[in-house]
Amino acid sequence: MAELQFREAIKHAIDEEMGRDESVFVMGEEVAEYNGAYKVTEGLLDKYGFKRVIDTPISELGFAGIGVGAAMQGLRPIVEFMTFNFAVLAADQIINHATKVKYMTGGQADCPIVFRGPNASAGQLGATHSVAYDSMYAHFPGLKVIYVSEPDDAKGLMKSAIRDDNPVIFMESEQMYGLKGEVSDEEDYIIPIGKGKIKREGSDVTVVAHGKMYHVAVQAANQLAKDGVEVEIIDPRTVKPLDLPLIIESIKKTNRCVVVDEAHPFAGFAAEIGFLIQREAFDYLDAPVQRVCLPDVNAPFSKKLFDAWFPSPKQVIDAVNQVTYRN
Amino acid sequence: MAKKKKDDIVFAPRGIGEESDGVVQKGVDLPPATKKKHKALGLSEDDLKAMYEQMYLQRRFEERSMQQYQKGKFGGFLHLYIGQEAISTGTVFAFDDNDDIITGYRDHGWGLCRGVTPKEGMAELFGKATGCSKGKGGSMHFAKSENHFWGGYGIVGGHIPIGAGLAFGNKYKGTGNISATFFGDGAVDQGALHETMNMAQLWKLPVLFVVENNGYSMGTAAKRHTVAEIVDRAKGYGMKSAVINGMDVFSVYEKMKEIADDVRENSEPYFVEIRTYRYRGHSMSDPQKYRTKEELEEYQKIDPILKLKDYILSNNVADEDFFSEVEDRIEQDVLDAVEFADESPFPEVEDMYDDMFVEDDPYFHV
Ligand SMILES: Cc1ncc(C[n+]2csc(CCOP(=O)(O)OP(=O)(O)O)c2C)c(N)n1
Ligand SMILES: [Mg+2]
Numbered sequence: 001m002a003e004l005q006f007r008e009a010i011k012h013a014i015d016e017e018m019g020r021d022e023s024v025f026v027m028g029e030e031v032a033e034y035n036g037a038y039k040v041t042e043g044l045l046d047k048y049g050f051k052r053v054i055d056t057p058i059s060e061l062g063f064a065g066i067g068v069g070a071a072m073q074g075l076r077p078i079v080e081f082m083t084f085n086f087a088v089l090a091a092d093q094i095i096n097h098a099t100k101v102k103y104m105t106g107g108q109a110d111c112p113i114v115f116r117g118p119n120a121s122a123g124q125l126g127a128t129h130s131v132a133y134d135s136m137y138a139h140f141p142g143l144k145v146i147y148v149s150e151p152d153d154a155k156g157l158m159k160s161a162i163r164d165d166n167p168v169i170f171m172e173s174e175q176m177y178g179l180k181g182e183v184s185d186e187e188d189y190i191i192p193i194g195k196g197k198i199k200r201e202g203s204d205v206t207v208v209a210h211g212k213m214y215h216v217a218v219q220a221a222n223q224l225a226k227d228g229v230e231v232e233i234i235d236p237r238t239v240k241p242l243d244l245p246l247i248i249e250s251i252k253k254t255n256r257c258v259v260v261d262e263a264h265p266f267a268g269f270a271a272e273i274g275f276l277i278q279r280e281a282f283d284y285l286d287a288p289v290q291r292v293c294l295p296d297v298n299a300p301f302s303k304k305l306f307d308a309w310f311p312s313p314k315q316v317i318d319a320v321n322q323v324t325y326r327n
Numbered sequence: 328m329a330k331k332k333k334d335d336i337v338f339a340p341r342g343i344g345e346e347s348d349g350v351v352q353k354g355v356d357l358p359p360a361t362k363k364k365h366k367a368l369g370l371s372e373d374d375l376k377a378m379y380e381q382m383y384l385q386r387r388f389e390e391r392s393m394q395q396y397q398k399g400k401f402g403g404f405l406h407l408y409i410g411q412e413a414i415s416t417g418t419v420f421a422f423d424d425n426d427d428i429i430t431g432y433r434d435h436g437w438g439l440c441r442g443v444t445p446k447e448g449m450a451e452l453f454g455k456a457t458g459c460s461k462g463k464g465g466s467m468h469f470a471k472s473e474n475h476f477w478g479g480y481g482i483v484g485g486h487i488p489i490g491a492g493l494a495f496g497n498k499y500k501g502t503g504n505i506s507a508t509f510f511g512d513g514a515v516d517q518g519a520l521h522e523t524m525n526m527a528q529l530w531k532l533p534v535l536f537v538v539e540n541n542g543y544s545m546g547t548a549a550k551r552h553t554v555a556e557i558v559d560r561a562k563g564y565g566m567k568s569a570v571i572n573g574m575d576v577f578s579v580y581e582k583m584k585e586i587a588d589d590v591r592e593n594s595e596p597y598f599v600e601i602r603t604y605r606y607r608g609h610s611m612s613d614p615q616k617y618r619t620k621e622e623l624e625e626y627q628k629i630d631p632i633l634k635l636k637d638y639i640l641s642n643n644v645a646d647e648d649f650f651s652e653v654e655d656r657i658e659q660d661v662l663d664a665v666e667f668a669d670e671s672p673f674p675e676v677e678d679m680y681d682d683m684f685v686e687d688d689p690y691f692h693v
Pocket of ligand 1: 029058060082086089433481482483484510511512513514515541543544545605609
């Protein structure tokens with residue numbers, strides 16, 4: 001095991017895949033000469049040169065589409081968005097084209113492309129820079145959606161994403177890039193897409209949390225452990241395909257569930273998980289599933305408002321207390 | 328910096344250190360400044376003094392905000408306008424007060440010259456309830472709609488069509504006002520600009536598309552992110568266009584006044600490239616390896632604020648006493664603004680739900 005920062009883990013994965021496959025290339029704003037707005041692609045230009053590490057203008061729709069076309073030619077583009085908040089401008093290429101080209105042509109064209117970058121909020125960046133898009137993309141048929149929480153997951157899943165022959169959305173977070181963690185140094189370390197992980201075992205309540213929310217759940221679980229409540233944390237890692245069996249198995253054990261999701265509540269990840277649990281494990285539930293997510297309100301700038309807006313460990317604890325009838 | 332590796336296939340143009348002759352390339356080539364004196368431009372002595380005050384205020388406000396940011400008084404992004412003040416100032420003096428202005432996130436200067444007070448501005452940076460946007464917007468979203476300043480926006484290019492929409496509104500209602508949408512050289516590459524230019528020309532909207540070309544889009548020099556001359560974009564749409572020296576407030580004033588008159592009179596759009604230079608990094612965490620110190624110093628030598636001061640002094644419009652009075656007063660105003668911001672209350676948590684919908688008690692999903 002080696003200790004790596006989150007950004008390094010992603011870079012190692014990209015580097016390894018670029019090393020083994022000539023058709024993999026990286027493009028996005030500031031990815032080459034600036035070494036990445038968040039230094040995820042640091043050093044790749046030096047190593048692979050200007051052909052394979054490409055700075056783009058601020059033209060999200062255009063370069064996402066160029067990526068789609070290049071993928072249809074059999075290349076494997078890794079398209080970086082400075083954040084997924086800016087990928088909104090490229091939504092036409094992702095949603096109307098990348099996900100549909102194979103289907104519409106009756107299978108004549110594949111689109112092996114990775115769209116990656118930070119998702120959701122990163123502190124006080126205001127309303128237009130703070131939205132979690134994982135559920136939105138998961139809504140559309142034809143996309144795999146990954147939103148990881150730790151360096152090890154990032155490495156193994158990024159490698160899988162690049163090798164996948166379909167369009168894959170790979171989500172990170174500005175606030176996690178500096179986070180350190182043990183990363184397997186197994187040669188060619190691959191985590192299959194669609195496999196979640198029990199990251200903390202516990203018997204009292206299941207907490208499902210991915211991406212940045214995983215870390216909020218961990219803080220809550222540490223606090224709850226002091227009160228004798230043992231939380232089982234499941235990080236699905238992949239939003240779609242979802243590792244539902246892992247979640248259901250856990251609920252059969254704990255009989256209670258809280259979903260923590262950094263999105264607004266309506267029709268989000270938490271809503272979907274809640275529905276699936278009632279369908280698959282209704283008889284096992286001792287309490288209604290609860291969720292902790294953002295309010296149905298845009299991201300405010302002011303620190304005080306932002307702190308109130310962002311899901312907190314305290315809210316997770318309250319939700320756990322509610323499903324365990326401890327309040 | 329990447330090694331000078333010979334690649335047979337290259338896509339994006341290379342940056343500094345990669346020029347074959349090793350010569351430092353300038354961020355932007357400035358067109359000549361106007362030679363006209365203030366009287367010939369129709370500017371009174373009081374106008375000159377007011378222009379100086381405005382530019383000096385923008386500069387000191389931002390220098391102080393940078394300090395407060397570094398002290399940890401507020402977070403988020405902080406994009407400074409320092410170096411570009413002649414553009415906001417020259418434009419606002421050239422425009423009618425009812426003409427509409429909209430811009431990107433580098434918006435403090437625009438706010439200040441359209442009536443955001445230093446106190447309201449600083450409080451907004453601090454995220455306080457007393458800020459111009461009630462602390463909800465922060466640095467990127469200064470606004471003062473009552474003064475026809477529709478705010479700063481954070482999605483590059485996103486506000487360009489909105490500026491044309493303001494013009495649409497003016498034409499529809501017959502107000503006689505015009506609008507101007509200001510954006511960076513980086514935003515020129517967004518499709519939104521091109522869609523909007525076509526419609527603006529087609530529909531004869533009274534709008535100015537104004538590029539503040541400061542040589543860089545974050546860490547990418549303009550010549551590395553966009554082809555040909557930016558101003559020539561206008562040709563493809565049959566749109567009138569101009570290039571202006573943005574380091575000279577007289578030049579901005581002169582040309583923007585002519586253009587504003589033309590747009591108002593003919594109800595036709597105009598595309599304007601104003602060349603300028605940003606002295607600071609893109610935001611607060613920018614090591615600025617993409618440019619040289621020498622390049623920066625070239626532009627600081629022709630600083631628009633110092634240039635106006637020299638003009639005022641050498642033309643005996645005012646003396647040193649005037650400057651010490653003004654500079655002391657503005658310094659005090661800005662310090663008062665910092666104190667005001669610091670002491671102002673944060674919004675109440677419940678205020679988070681205000682300004683989402685027009686109703687007093689709207690529906691929020693839980
Ligand atoms: C759609 C979108 N893509 C990317 C960004 C990130 N971003 C913010 S400012 C910026 C550079 C813009 O440069 P320019 O238009 O020249 O304006 P300047 O900062 O020089 O004033 C980038 C890439 C963004 N905010 N929105
Ligand atoms: Mg620029």
